[in-house]
Structure formats: C-alpha cells, structure tokens
Amino acid sequence: MGVIEIWVAEFVLRRHQNPRVYATSLFSALKLDDCPKLKTSAVVRDMSNSLIRGQVDERMLDLLEVLEKLQEDSVTMESLKSAYCWTAVECTLRFMWPETASDGFFGEALERIWGKRIGILKVRESDLVTPELLKWESDLKMAVEEPDMYQKIRETNIRYNAISHLNQLLKEQWALLGCSSLELEARKWFLKRKDPNAARERGKHYGYSGEEVNDVEDTVNEQEQEREPSLDTVNEQEQEHEPSLDKADITVARELKDCLLEIIQGLVEPSTRQGQENNNATGLSSVDVSPQPDRANRTETGRGRAEDSQGTSSSSLSGRVRPYLPTPKPLNVSSLKKDKPAKTGFKRPVRHWTPEEVQALRDGVKEYGKSWKDIKKSNPLVFAARTEVNLKDKWRNLIGR
DNA sequence: TTAGGGGTAGCT
DNA sequence: AGCTACCCCTAA
Known part of the structure; x- marks a missing residue:
C-alpha cells in the first residue's frame, strides 16, 4: 500500500x-x-x-x-x-x-x-x-x-x-x-493558503511552528508521535471550554474540515466508485462516502451546538457533490459532563453516605491512614460510587473541618 | 496523591 | 439558616 x-x-x-x-x-x-x-x-x-x-x-x-x-x-x-x-x-x-x-x-x-x-x-x-x-x-x-x-x-x-x-x-x-496524517496535510494546506501572518499565529495556537508548516515529508511519521491537537481536540475544546473559544477558532476548525473533505473526495471517489461497480469485498466499499444530503437533517444528539459544518459548508460550496463524512461527535459520554451547563459547574446528584459506607471509611482510615486511594482500592465494592476526593471530603465532614 | 481553603447546590 | 455532598483550585 x-x-x-x-x-x-x-x-x-x-x-x-x-x-x-x-x-x-x-x-x-x-x-x-x-x-x-x-x-x-x-x-x-x-x-x-x-x-x-x-x-x-x-x-x-x-x-x-x-x-x-x-x-x-x-x-x-x-x-x-x-x-x-x-x-x-x-x-x-x-x-x-x-x-x-x-x-x-x-x-x-x-x-x-x-x-x-x-x-x-x-x-x-x-x-x-x-x-x-x-x-x-x-x-x-x-x-x-x-x-x-x-x-x-x-x-x-x-x-x-x-x-x-x-x-x-x-x-x-x-x-x-494525535491527528491523522491527512488532517495534518489538510491543516498545512489550509495554513499555507491563508495569510502567512495569520497562519503563523494560528499555528502557534495549535502548537504548530512556521517551520513545521513547510516541513512536509518528515512530519508524516514523526509528528504523529507528538501530541498534535487533532480536530477531535478542537471539538473537545469547544465542548469543555466553550465560552473561551472565539469565533475565529471555530471558523478555522470548520475550514479545516472542509479542506479535508475536498482532499479526501479526490482521493477516495475513484477507488470507491470502482469498488462499488466491482462489488468487491475489500471492506472499503462498504464505507459510506456517497453524497447523502438527507443526513444533514439528522437529529443532533449532543447539546445542540451549532458546530456541525454540514449546513454552513454546503452553502459555501453550492452545487458541488461532496462525500458524506460524519462530523465527529464528542466522546464524552460520562454523565458527569453530559448536561454540563456552559458556565456553572455541573454537580452529580447528591448521594448520601450510607452507614455502611461511613463504617467502611472509618475502618479504612484505621487500617491505611489517610491514604484514600488505598482505602478505595481495599473496598471497591462499597466505594464504587465514591472518588478518592469524596472519601477525603467525607472524612473532613466526619471529623469536623 | 493528598490536604485544605473556599465555594455552590439541594435538602430540611 | 444549617447541613451535607460535591466541586474547583492550589500547594506540598
């Protein structure tokens, strides 16, 4: 290959x-x-x-x-x-x-x-x-x-x-x-196309230096080892630090995706068409890259962020047939973060300590001292729903802060 | 990893 | 208002 x-x-x-x-x-x-x-x-x-x-x-x-x-x-x-x-x-x-x-x-x-x-x-x-x-x-x-x-x-x-x-x-x-080689290429391509000063500024923001932008060959294998913020990371930032993310950053993320789509369309389309005609079993043929405008209206399961590029980009590239590639959905499925409001901190529903938990905590402190990690480990069953910090806080309450 | 300060939400 | 559980941050 x-x-x-x-x-x-x-x-x-x-x-x-x-x-x-x-x-x-x-x-x-x-x-x-x-x-x-x-x-x-x-x-x-x-x-x-x-x-x-x-x-x-x-x-x-x-x-x-x-x-x-x-x-x-x-x-x-x-x-x-x-x-x-x-x-x-x-x-x-x-x-x-x-x-x-x-x-x-x-x-x-x-x-x-x-x-x-x-x-x-x-x-x-x-x-x-x-x-x-x-x-x-x-x-x-x-x-x-x-x-x-x-x-x-x-x-x-x-x-x-x-x-x-x-x-x-x-x-x-x-x-x-890190981010994929294609994303890396797309980003370079995008940064080059932009105003050089802005590109350098942006590059800094995403952990890129100007030299790296010009350095095509070496980055492919080596850069991957680095902690390159991928588009996923951009999404994550949007989710977790939404208020601090300015509009320019979101625009960059969108444009990067668009660049990527254009590149991948050129690369994937011929082989895919061939694959479909031959109906072979390479596996790639079953990946959906055909245009699917109806999917743009699919229900958004996230918090309804206006981040999805489907709507905005289709208007800017009107009339062009583009492959459908799903916008990455945030990976945060933890109930801790799911309904987190933008500004105030989200609190887990309060779970009052049972006498059994309190006793286990007392016993644990007797045995391990204030080594909350060990206490939790020693009794994962009782403390299944408690973090080490919870144990610490509870103990603080028990002895009276 | 832990301690501790300081804060908030929800309940009574 | 007071209590409890929980969160966030910083320092060690």
Whole structure:
C-alpha cells in the first residue's frame, strides 16, 4: 500500500462512526497487519463507537485485550487496567438480574469471563490482572455462595464506573494517537493558503511552528508521535471550554474540515466508485462516502451546538457533490459532563453516605491512614460510587473541618 | 496523591 | 439558616 492509501485508510479507520462494519474488521480486510498504529486507531475507533451507543459488553473486553497486546512493549496504562477491570465486572453484573445466584446465567458468565478469559490473562501474566481485578474476582466468586454478597454487588452501580474509566482511557488513547496524517496535510494546506501572518499565529495556537508548516515529508511519521491537537481536540475544546473559544477558532476548525473533505473526495471517489461497480469485498466499499444530503437533517444528539459544518459548508460550496463524512461527535459520554451547563459547574446528584459506607471509611482510615486511594482500592465494592476526593471530603465532614 | 481553603447546590 | 455532598483550585 502506498502512503496515500495508508493515509486514507487511517483517516477512514479513525473517522467512520455509526459504521456498517467494525473498524477492526475493516483493518483486517485492508490487510494492514504491519501497521500497529493503524490497528490501535481501529481498536480505539471501535471502542468509541461502542461507548457512544452505550454498549459495554464482552466485545469491549476483546478490544481492551487487543489494545493491551498492542502496547506490549510499553508499560500498560493505568486507565487501561481500570477500564478492563470495571468492564469485566459490568459484563458479569448484567447476568445478575435474578434474585439469587443460582437462577439465570451468573455462573456461566463467571466461568466464561473470570474463569476462561481472565484465566488466560493470568497465564500470560498480563498487566491487566491487577489487585483490584483479583479483589473483584474473589468478591464475585463469594457472591455465588453468599446471598448477601450477591445482593450487594447486584445493587452496585458498576456501569457508571465502567463507562467513566473507558471514557478516560479513550481520551488518553486519542490524545496519544494525535491527528491523522491527512488532517495534518489538510491543516498545512489550509495554513499555507491563508495569510502567512495569520497562519503563523494560528499555528502557534495549535502548537504548530512556521517551520513545521513547510516541513512536509518528515512530519508524516514523526509528528504523529507528538501530541498534535487533532480536530477531535478542537471539538473537545469547544465542548469543555466553550465560552473561551472565539469565533475565529471555530471558523478555522470548520475550514479545516472542509479542506479535508475536498482532499479526501479526490482521493477516495475513484477507488470507491470502482469498488462499488466491482462489488468487491475489500471492506472499503462498504464505507459510506456517497453524497447523502438527507443526513444533514439528522437529529443532533449532543447539546445542540451549532458546530456541525454540514449546513454552513454546503452553502459555501453550492452545487458541488461532496462525500458524506460524519462530523465527529464528542466522546464524552460520562454523565458527569453530559448536561454540563456552559458556565456553572455541573454537580452529580447528591448521594448520601450510607452507614455502611461511613463504617467502611472509618475502618479504612484505621487500617491505611489517610491514604484514600488505598482505602478505595481495599473496598471497591462499597466505594464504587465514591472518588478518592469524596472519601477525603467525607472524612473532613466526619471529623469536623 | 493528598490536604485544605473556599465555594455552590439541594435538602430540611 | 444549617447541613451535607460535591466541586474547583492550589500547594506540598
């Protein structure tokens, strides 16, 4: 595969949302096995898509395991370990809908997930097997025998933690991946086209220097390693720091996308048309790049930000047939941030401390002192819904500030 | 990672 | 108004 094809593949793997094929399947179909970074992109893309649809299932565990293998040569990230642990628990918890452990498929799930799947991890001494995971394993196995334990776990809000940790992991992964080569090219192209002074100013803003703009060849592979703010990051900034983002920044983001669309249209269209005519099974043919004006009216699931470039750009490029590429949706699915108002801080609904939690906290302090992290780790079940800061604050209340 | 100051929201 | 839970920030 040539450089351009790989760029396109990379872009498609990263960008296609609501896909008809999994990014990982597409990756396999394209036979890109020697590109670990592309594979990471595909895995992270699939995980993001699952999360956007609220699917925290055993396929997610597969993806997390693949991700861990892909990062075998480096230290496994804490976020990956936590995400795996909580996802595994969540996958088990969904089989705890009956009143008692013996009904339903809890036993089977336990064997499948904790016996087989995690058993394999143990054999290959995976970093994913953390003390936290082992504690959960023993708790879950205990739940088979003890109805109290079963009930306790059954009523715990694991899903919230699983999603939070997955969200955190994905954020880190996308940041590590940086922006795609095509985006990089589009940005350079755009910056060159603009007034040079403005470009330099803009470049600074996005962590670019003037030299890098002119440096085409080297940036492709090396820049990717850097923490380049991608268009995703622009979106993220729009979401999280909306008030501070000026109109010029939003315009730049939009124009970048438009540039990208023009470039990719030229690159993708011929091969796609061919692919459709031949009806071959390369996988790329199933990626939707045909014009779909009706989709512009699709319902916006976010906070209704007027960020989507579909409407504005179509008028500026009137009469032109353009491929449909979805505007990236924000990855923040955490309930913490979902309804966050623009200015005032969002507060989670207040959950009063139960006597059990308070007792666990007292015991924890007795045992570990004010090591909130250890206290939480030592009792993940009771403190499932509490952060270390929560523990600290509660203790502050208990002893009277 | 933790401590602590200072603040807000929601409830009674 | 007072209390509790939670948030944000900074310093160590």
